[in-house]
Amino acid sequence: MNPLDTEAAMKPASDSILNPAAPARQEAPLLTVDNLKVHFPVANSRLPFAGKRMLHAVDGVSFEVRPGETLGIVGESGCGKSTLSRALIGLNPPTSGRILWRGKDVAANGSKRDPSLCKSMQMIFQNPIASLDPRMTIERVVAEPLTTHFPGMGAAQVRERVLRIIERMGLSQAHLQRYPHEFSGGQCQRIGIARALISEPELVICDEPVSALDVSIQAQIVNLLKDLQRETGLALIFVAHDLAVVKYISHRVLVMYLGRVMELADKRVLYASPHHPYTRALLAAVPRPDPLRQRQVRATLGGDLPSPLALPSGCVFRTRCSYADAACAQQRPALDLMDDGAEVACIHPQFDHAGEKIAAHRL
Ligand SMILES: Nc1ncnc2c1ncn2[C@@H]1O[C@H](COP(=O)(O)OP(=O)(O)OP(=O)(O)O)[C@@H](O)[C@H]1O
Numbered sequence: 001m002n003p004l005d006t007e008a009a010m011k012p013a014s015d016s017i018l019n020p021a022a023p024a025r026q027e028a029p030l031l032t033v034d035n036l037k038v039h040f041p042v043a044n045s046r047l048p049f050a051g052k053r054m055l056h057a058v059d060g061v062s063f064e065v066r067p068g069e070t071l072g073i074v075g076e077s078g079c080g081k082s083t084l085s086r087a088l089i090g091l092n093p094p095t096s097g098r099i100l101w102r103g104k105d106v107a108a109n110g111s112k113r114d115p116s117l118c119k120s121m122q123m124i125f126q127n128p129i130a131s132l133d134p135r136m137t138i139e140r141v142v143a144e145p146l147t148t149h150f151p152g153m154g155a156a157q158v159r160e161r162v163l164r165i166i167e168r169m170g171l172s173q174a175h176l177q178r179y180p181h182e183f184s185g186g187q188c189q190r191i192g193i194a195r196a197l198i199s200e201p202e203l204v205i206c207d208e209p210v211s212a213l214d215v216s217i218q219a220q221i222v223n224l225l226k227d228l229q230r231e232t233g234l235a236l237i238f239v240a241h242d243l244a245v246v247k248y249i250s251h252r253v254l255v256m257y258l259g260r261v262m263e264l265a266d267k268r269v270l271y272a273s274p275h276h277p278y279t280r281a282l283l284a285a286v287p288r289p290d291p292l293r294q295r296q297v298r299a300t301l302g303g304d305l306p307s308p309l310a311l312p313s314g315c316v317f318r319t320r321c322s323y324a325d326a327a328c329a330q331q332r333p334a335l336d337l338m339d340d341g342a343e344v345a346c347i348h349p350q351f352d353h354a355g356e357k358i359a360a361h362r363l
């Protein structure tokens with residue numbers, strides 16, 4: 001699919017919708033992720049007795065999400081976006097690091113998560129049809145978070161809340177007794193969103209919620225999420241491959257590569273003047289209508305993603321980076337704050353695509 005199609009299909013009503021003001025940065029974060037690692041032990045198929053190796057799916061990721069904010073997460077397939085999302089929601093146990101909800105560790109000292117957190121943090125999955133239980137009616141699918149987290153709620157009130165949210169998603173009472181297989185992909189994703197929102201969460205993690213849908217349905221779902229955010233102050237983490245969709249919906253964008261954060265910046269800064277060579281390569285890969293501009297940014301992303309079982313030393317991007325030198329193999333770059341507010345994990349972030357010095361530099 002051409003990302004330009006997606007951008008056009010979104011058709012914002014105004015520039016303030018295309019570029020919403022970011023929520024106030026002074027507000028205390030809802031979610032704080034601190035040096036999170038998720039490593040999987042993997043058996044060596046060639047040497048079955050050699051013991052397990054560790055696959056570094058998420059390798060020291062830190063960021064914050066504030067109320068009403070959308071943080072976009074992008075990166076190539078296999079860079080750890082879903083593993084990170086699943087760790088945040090409690091489906092993948094972290095190997096180390098902390099996840100704080102309103103400043104409180106969600107699993108301090110290895111204890112179980114507070115079940116009330118499940119009401120506050122919900123997830124929308126990539127495959128809308130597979131994420132709904134085929135044996136349950138839509139009414140039961142959508143009601144389940146309420147019946148689980150609010151056991152004292154009466155049946156009439158549950159039904160009224162289900163009906164209200166399902167109508168907000170553009171479906172009706174007539175749909176409630178049907179089963180997931182009777183709906184299209186777009187309708188199933190609306191049902192998945194209804195299920196995620198019925199407990200009135202403060203943060204929804206959307207793991208590629210539109211990538212299985214066609215462009216016009218993508219636009220409907222993304223606009224629906226934006227409307228809901230404006231109405232309720234909901235915070236979103238929005239994972240996607242499609243940089244145009246991420247640009248449209250996000251306030252800030254986090255770029256991941258091999259389980260690590262390469263760049264984290266306000267979306268206007270990131271799309272206008274990306275610092276990290278990987279961010280620039282990802283953006284250069286997006287087709288552009290202006291051929292001159294297209295030529296200027298043709299810093300292509302060559303080679304394959306290295307195995308997360310054997311990460312390159314130093315900077316993990318060095319095997320594909322045209323600016324790599326000996327220092328890049330020695331030292332793992334920390335996230336440095338630049339003078340435009342971007343945080344960048346690169347020891348040479350000051351060159352543009354043509355090797356020219358650019359204005360921004362470390363603070
Ligand atoms: N349960 C698991 N056991 C072992 N390895 C895993 C497990 N889950 C994920 N991985 C590996 O972790 C790495 C990151 O996978 P992940 O699904 O998080 O990537 P992703 O960025 O979401 O990719 P995509 O864009 O294709 O969805 C991959 O190498 C994957 O094979």
Ligand code: SF4
Nearest residue numbers: 315318321328346347
């Ligand atoms: S640290 Fe070196 S290898 Fe890594 S992105 Fe920067 S220049 Fe490239």
Ligand SMILES: [Mg+2]
Nearest residue numbers: 081082083208
């Ligand atoms: Mg994924």
